[in-house]
Amino acid sequence: MNRRALRTAAPALALMAALASGGAVAGGAAALAQRLTIVDTHIDAPSRLQQRWADLGLPAPDREFDHPRARAGGLDVAFMSIYTSAAQDMSAQARQSAHAQIDAVEALVARHPDRFALLHSPQRVQAQLGQGRVLLAMGMENAAPLEGDPDAIAGFFARGVRALILAHGANNAFADSSYEAAPRWNGLSPAGARAIAEMNRLGMMIDVSHLSDDATRQAIAQSRAPVIAGHSAFRALTPGFARNLDDDLARAIAAQGGVVQIPFGTGFIEPRAAADLAALYRARNAFNARAAELAAAGAPPEDRAAFEARWRAEHPRVTGTLDALLDQIDHGVRLLGAAHVGIGSDFDGVGGYLPAALSDVSTYPVVIAGLQQRGYGEQEIAGIMGGNLLRVWAEVEAVAEMQP
Numbered sequence: 001m002n003r004r005a006l007r008t009a010a011p012a013l014a015l016m017a018a019l020a021s022g023g024a025v026a027g028g029a030a031a032l033a034q035r036l037t038i039v040d041t042h043i044d045a046p047s048r049l050q051q052r053w054a055d056l057g058l059p060a061p062d063r064e065f066d067h068p069r070a071r072a073g074g075l076d077v078a079f080m081s082i083y084t085s086a087a088q089d090m091s092a093q094a095r096q097s098a099h100a101q102i103d104a105v106e107a108l109v110a111r112h113p114d115r116f117a118l119l120h121s122p123q124r125v126q127a128q129l130g131q132g133r134v135l136l137a138m139g140m141e142n143a144a145p146l147e148g149d150p151d152a153i154a155g156f157f158a159r160g161v162r163a164l165i166l167a168h169g170a171n172n173a174f175a176d177s178s179y180e181a182a183p184r185w186n187g188l189s190p191a192g193a194r195a196i197a198e199m200n201r202l203g204m205m206i207d208v209s210h211l212s213d214d215a216t217r218q219a220i221a222q223s224r225a226p227v228i229a230g231h232s233a234f235r236a237l238t239p240g241f242a243r244n245l246d247d248d249l250a251r252a253i254a255a256q257g258g259v260v261q262i263p264f265g266t267g268f269i270e271p272r273a274a275a276d277l278a279a280l281y282r283a284r285n286a287f288n289a290r291a292a293e294l295a296a297a298g299a300p301p302e303d304r305a306a307f308e309a310r311w312r313a314e315h316p317r318v319t320g321t322l323d324a325l326l327d328q329i330d331h332g333v334r335l336l337g338a339a340h341v342g343i344g345s346d347f348d349g350v351g352g353y354l355p356a357a358l359s360d361v362s363t364y365p366v367v368i369a370g371l372q373q374r375g376y377g378e379q380e381i382a383g384i385m386g387g388n389l390l391r392v393w394a395e396v397e398a399v400a401e402m403q404p
């Protein structure tokens with residue numbers, strides 16, 4: 001049967017019923033999840049550990065990532081996000097927090113050497129997998145820990161960081177953010193351009209998620225190696241949500257050999273939820289502008305907590321669906337080819353705002369079953385679930401080895 005016929009014949013609800021009853025679809029997809037090398041490029045476990053500690057080698061029911069569920073889901077390589085907020089930009093706090101988060105990842109491995117290992121190179125995946133281990137790679141989300149200095153990247157590379165997002169929720173010393181109403185640099189700053197060259201030199205992946213369109217375009221143009229979008233969906237399906245990738249920029253990423261890793265969060269993949277998020281960022285920007293005006297006038301500030309609470313009350317959460325994720329993957333495959341699409345769930349990073357079917361790291365077989373239902377073959381599924389990312393990472397390393 002061709003892919004289109006399968007799509008109309010098998011709605012995702014039937015798939016979910018089959019999974020719930022332990023049907024044949026689930027069995028096949030679960031076995032495939034165990035056999036394939038699954039790579040997820042965005043899991044926010046380390047920053048959550050800083051807020052509230054848990055042992056992720058054991059069942060951790062208030063988290064979306066722990067070893068038992070990662071094994072159940074067939075997860076092989078988990079990129080731990082070393083996240084610092086825009087509020088920490090240019091503060092010593094950010095560097096301190098990044099090191100503490102890396103320490104926490106190392107502590108997981110030290111506590112459970114039979115369950116976790118640190119992964120520093122895609123060449124090491126096959127040698128390090130096995131005996132039930134989940135490999136932990138690290139990516140840095142927001143360059144605040146560099147304190148404005150591209151030379152600081154080498155120190156974090158030495159500690160195992162293998163991907164870097166230059167900015168997060170606000171324009172910073174390196175790049176403009178997609179969340180900002182107005183640019184500061186019209187893309188990358190001079191330090192941002194130096195950071196791109198330094199990542200190429202070291203063999204660190206450039207991750208353009210969160211960057212403004214101009215910063216993304218410049219990062220692609222300046223990089224000698226393919227770049228990734230480690231947790232970005234497609235804006236074409238969520239109009240007006242600048243945080244997601246524009247089709248032309250996605251094509252430019254693929255043309256250079258890179259990959260777009262689709263997140264699972266409802267706010268990224270469901271159009272109405274993304275529209276709400278975009279409106280929230282606009283409202284926050286307006287709130288911040290008013291706050292600055294009030295402060296300048298010496299007037300008392302508005303109540304930020306009340307503003308946020310009112311927003312949440314007026315914009316109830318949207319129900320996320322597996323189909324929305326599959327629609328995103330389909331769009332990427334049609335636009336770029338199956339070799340340029342992957343997954344970067346954002347587990348532990350979206351406050352639990354996820355489709356019920358995609359609630360934690362045990363649910364990769366649900367994604368695989370969904371792809372099978374939509375007619376994808378094993379080769380394509382293997383690429384999307386991890387092979388494509390490992391290929392790009394290896395290319396990034398190869399470029400570093402042939403220095404100009």
Ligand SMILES: [Zn+2]
Pocket residue numbers: 141210231349
């Ligand atoms: Zn993020």
